Amino acid sequence: MAEISNLAYVGLAASDLDAWQSFAEDILGLQTGVRTPDFLSLRMDELPYRFFLEHNDRDDLSVAGWTFDTEGELEAFVADAREKGAAVTLQGKEAAQNRQVERLYSCPDPNGYTHEFSFGVERLPLTQAFRSKVLQSQFVTGDLGVGHILPLSRNADETIRFYREILKLRVSDYIRQETPNGVLDANFFHTRTGRHHSIATAQVSSPKILNHLMVQVAVMDDVGLAYDRCIQAGLHIAAELGHHPNDHMFSFYVQSPSGFNIEYGWGGLVIDDADWQVTCFTQQSDWGHKRNPQRA
Ligand SMILES: [Fe+2]
Structure with missing residues (x-):
């Protein structure tokens, strides 16, 4: 079965690219790839970019970029998705060149952003190795993806069906937690390379698509150091340090210049499907992740 390898890149619509550039470089430890007045790409590793931000007041998710190992797998996946009724469109050479891939397709998500499917991503030469201003270790990427x-889902059933049947993602597990606002029902999905989840969703009413x-960083200290940089810079910590029971991530959440949060984590689980058992957890965190009220 032709399957997605991993979530290779993410596209964002952002109103303040200057704020994003310093947040990304000085706080998160990313490296600027390309910067123009309306565009910012951000690096995490040997690839030319892992995030691209286009100037737009929406301040939300625009693109989830999924990669395939071979052209054959990409073409077979696209044929199958079309057979199931998905509106997958081949993008032109210029669009593929902009993404620095060999071939590019796109398809709308039921929730108002775009999925892109590609293979043959460019790699930069050693002379342009990734350099972070602040990281002690490195980001965990490679074939685990970005x-x-x-x-968030407008309609969870429709969204989950899309992720399972069209994207052919594998179910990792579920978290169903009683909260003062009702039951939170979160669904987690992984690709065949095994990062515990590349995408998760829950039906929550929110002005933004992206929660x-x-x-992920390679050593725990880099989470603590990033936390200290956020405090020093006076940024809003949306959730304090904590540990998730399903993906084992030790992390905190900081509000980005676009309003949605960045989870900064270490220790995420990699799933081996040979012995994986899907379970349902009843709480989002083993400890910590205490939510801080939004500042006025
Ligand atoms: Fe997360």
């Missing part, structure tokens, strides 16, 4: 995203995106 990290994970949590776009948060997660980047």
Whole structure:
């Protein structure tokens, strides 16, 4: 079965690219790839970019970029998705060149952002190795991909069906937690390379599609150091340090210049499907992740 390898990149619509550039470089430890007045790309590793931000007042998720190992797998996946009724469109050479891939397709998500499917991503030469201003270690990427995203669902059943049947993502597990606002029902999905989840969703009413995106670092100290930089810079910590029971992530959440949160984590689980058992957890965190009220 032709399957997605991993979530290779994420596109964002952002109103303040200057704020994003310093947040990304000085707080998160990303490296600027390309910057123009209306565009900012951000690096985490040997690839030319892992995030791209286009100037737009929406301040939300715009693109989830999924990669395939081979052209054959990409084409077979697209044919299958079309057979199931998905509106997958081949993008032109210029669009593929902009994404620095060999071939590019796109398809709308039921929640108002775009999925892109590609293969043959460019790699930069050693002379342009990734350099972070602040990181002690490195980001955990490679074939585990960029990290994970949590776009919220308008209709959870429709969204979950899309992720399972069209994107052919594998179910990781569920979290169903009683909260003062009702039951939170979160659904987690992984690709065949095994990052515990590349995408998760829950039906929560919110003005934004994107609840948060997660980047992972290789050593625990880099989470603590990033937390200290956020405090020093006076940023809003949306959730304090804590530990998730399902993906084992030790992390905190900081509000980005676009309003949605960045989860900054270490220690995320990699799933081996040979012995994986899907379970349902009843709480989001083993400890911590205490939520801080939004500042006025
Ligand atoms: Fe997360």
